[in-house]
Amino acid sequence: MARDASHEPAYKADSLIAEDIDAYLEQHQNKGLLRFITCGSVDDGKSTLIGRLLYDSKMIFEDQLASLEADSKKVGTQGQDLDFALLVDGLAAEREQGITIDVAYRFFATQKRKFIVADTPGHEQYTRNMVTGASTADLAVILVDARKGVLVQTRRHSYLAHLIGIRHLVLAVNKMDLVDYDRETFESIVADYRAFAEQIGIEDFTAIPISGFKGDNITAAPSPATPWYDGPSLIDHLETVEIANTAAQARSFAMPVQWVNRPNLDFRGFSGLIAGGTVKPGDPVRIVPSGKTSTIKSIVTFDGEWDEAVAGQSVTLTLEDEVDCSRGDVIAAAEDPPEASDQFEATIVWMNDEALKPGRGYWLKLGTQTVTATVQEPKYEINVNTLEQLAAKSLTLNAIGVAELRTDRPIVFEPYADSRALGGFILIDKITNATVGAGMLHFSLRRAQNVHWQPTTITREDHAAMKNQRPRVLWFTGLSGSGKSTIANAVEQKLNLMNRHTFLLDGDNVRHGLNRDLGFTEADRIENIRRVGEVAKLMTDAGLIVLTAFISPFRAERQMVRAMIDECEFIEIFVDTPLEVAEARDVKGLYKKARSGQLKNFTGIDSPYEEPEAPEIRVNTVEMTVEEAADYIVSRILPLK
Incomplete structure (x- = not known):
């Protein structure tokens, strides 16, 4: 099988000298990183698209290319030299069924940006895997088969992506080559999707006609097959979309404590990932939920002490005072700390074959906090196709509902709309240790703030x-x-x-x-x-x-x-x-x-x-x-x- 010389690997380990490796690493070190997912219905071409991106970005080693060629022959690919989906569909079960089951993560880079892409399952049975892939993504590529249009899973994945907080969406109308690159077909699908998107609160999205099979409008060059389309190619959009951390940095400082760093008697620091805001030595802080206050003494990292740290960075903070602070606590700006409560309203995505048991105790893990939580009977379940609010006694696999929950002790939180780190949680079955649900906190219930434990003299x-x-x-x-x-x-x-x-x-x-x-x-x-x-x-x-x-x-x-x-x-x-x-x-x-x-x-x-x-x-x-x-x-x- 002949190989296209333009798609030879961008680097070969046996031909690089040390200086070339250093230069390559330095070139990529300071690039921005975009995490995105591909999702949609079954057989919309998600794995093929990612394989094409890897191939066109020259991120395939020679041994991978040889394996791809051999595997493409085995599956009997028709009409093309390579089956790009095989680069991503790693599970044997996926290759046998021709579908994606697990979440496959891949890394690639261009001259402008680095990318981590998650190929998420399209089948309804594996919606829970899609939620996993979306939880850390900045952007979602929603694929639609041009022959089928907007389907139930298209709506479900769009709803989930928006619910989880992804605000950058790309509607990639795939397989345009199978409808003769018909403009009316493309525009009709875009109109249908826009009507649904407006219903669920999606304010904007970028629609691109593509063909993973042919490579149309995927790389930088515009496709001559779609002269009526004058927008960006997919890779152009991915390279230039602004995924800034400015929103998180603009919030008040908050850092969940992941680990108390005590290598010796002379050092005691608190390590974690900053969830919001900026912090400097000398800043007054409050430990939540205890309410104890102190001042930042230093910001310690592997590269030495810093004068400032911002949201998204992992650091170790030392304090001027010896205060009680441990894993699960949150170090926050003294004047504007997050709330602590033990009763909430939340949206829950149920991810287990066994239905939710209202009143049963589950482990709730939010950031570095782990508590026992009981979920009340749902207020309603959401029909993602019609957006109706349906009466529900429980939640079954892949169901999305709104319910109240309470925890056995107060936890530090922010509404999910403001902070993924302090508003998103998972539910874990105490017996099996399986993750059974994921959720987003809306707000604390007023009664939780008004009811306090009354101390008594006789203990x-x-x-x-x-x-x-x-x-x-x-x-x-x-x-x-x-x-x-x-x-x-x-x-x-x-x-x-x-x-x-x-x-x-x-x-x-x-x-x-x-x-x-x-x-x-x-x-x-x-x-x-x-x-x-x-x-x-x-x-x-x-x-x-x-x-x-x-x-x-x-x-x-x-x-x-x-x-x-x-x-x-x-x-x-x-x-x-x-x-x-x-x-x-x-x-x-x-x-x-x-x-x-x-x-x-x-x-x-x-x-x-x-x-x-x-x-x-x-x-x-x-x-x-x-x-x-x-x-x-x-x-x-x-x-x-």
Whole structure:
């Protein structure tokens, strides 16, 4: 296969001398960097376009070119020498299916600028990967197949790109060669897209007719096939679009602390990436959320101390005073620090096959802060095709919705519209550690600012001392009919004979009052356990030993309650009874109703029970009597002081 000499690699390692390498590196060191993504529907030509950009910018090594030639022969490319998509579609599954699954990042450079481009999936199933690629991008290239026009995924990706904060959009109408470079086709697609863009708040975009197959309007030279188009080529636009950090630098100074740098006793610095503003030695600063103040002593970097640092730079700051500051805190301008709150409204993009569980505790990671967050039932879900606000009880894979969330402690934030660094977050499942959602904070809820913790003179330690005992939560969990309530009642009787102050919270009894408004859906069960956990916490604050008897089928909710209670005061007791034994007992006739379909969402039948993985105490009611189980539990929780 003949090679075009004009596309030989721009550099060959075996032919460069040291001076050439130094000159090359120096030439590229001071260039600006543009991060952009390509997105759109399936088979719109995203990977081909990126491959063409790499090829035309001469960023392909000889071994890569040889591999590309060989792979192009294998896939049977028709009508062209090279299949440029193979430069980017690295996964075997992608090559077999002809689609992009993962996010592929590639680097290339021209004489004017350096680029990092993310090729994001077009298939709806992999929308979550597109969100990942867009999260750090400055510009989005939205590809549209000239034969198909604006599709649902075109709208979805445009909406997500705008939602994530990308304000520079290119509408690349691809495969113009397959419609004979028809001007009316191009203008009709642009008009359709503009109507949608205005609906979602996109104020401006650049439309370019291109052909990844032929290379039309991709490189600097205008294509003779589109004499009616007088705008820039794609590479011209990418080289000249102004992606300045001026907006971030114009904001007040804020830097999330990523690491406390303490190499020796004589140095203590706080390292992180500046999210906004500028900072100089002598500037007064405030540590948020604690509110402690100090002054910048020095700005330390690998290259020495600086007189000034700006947004986008990673530095280590030293302070004049010894103040309490650690990872997750934010060092900010003393006169204009960001807010701290524990309740918010946010837009959430759900990225997991398992639906959002309102009320369940997830890890929320925002910048360098990690807290437990619970998401309330969504206010609405957004139909990205029609922009309707739909009623929703939860969010499923790829759904976008608006909901309120609360965290277990205040976090430092700014609205996402003002700061990606302090307004964007991810949600992580506590059990699987999988990232299940991404979100953008809108604002804190007013009630979060008006409600404060009222200090009291008599402390929980005072309450416990008056009762001469250490507070505990004995959390009995197991299937219906396992014997939880019976054993918990027996344990309380024994503790009462020992003059211990106790209170038993039983699952059925609580539903007669506190939780009478809750049903037995998964969301209601989560809320049921959350409320019981809050009550149990208040009772331990009063110095009581609290016994709870609840099925509490989900590990995540039991872990949520454990996190509420002081360390070592939560004791999980697994009443281990096989399903067939519990069903044979069926004291309340619930299993019979569940088997007949009269009772829905019944644990063990049509709703799962997640056994504790490492309970503090396990009792087997097949092997033990109630009396034996109660004696065993009491012996395990001693001493009680």
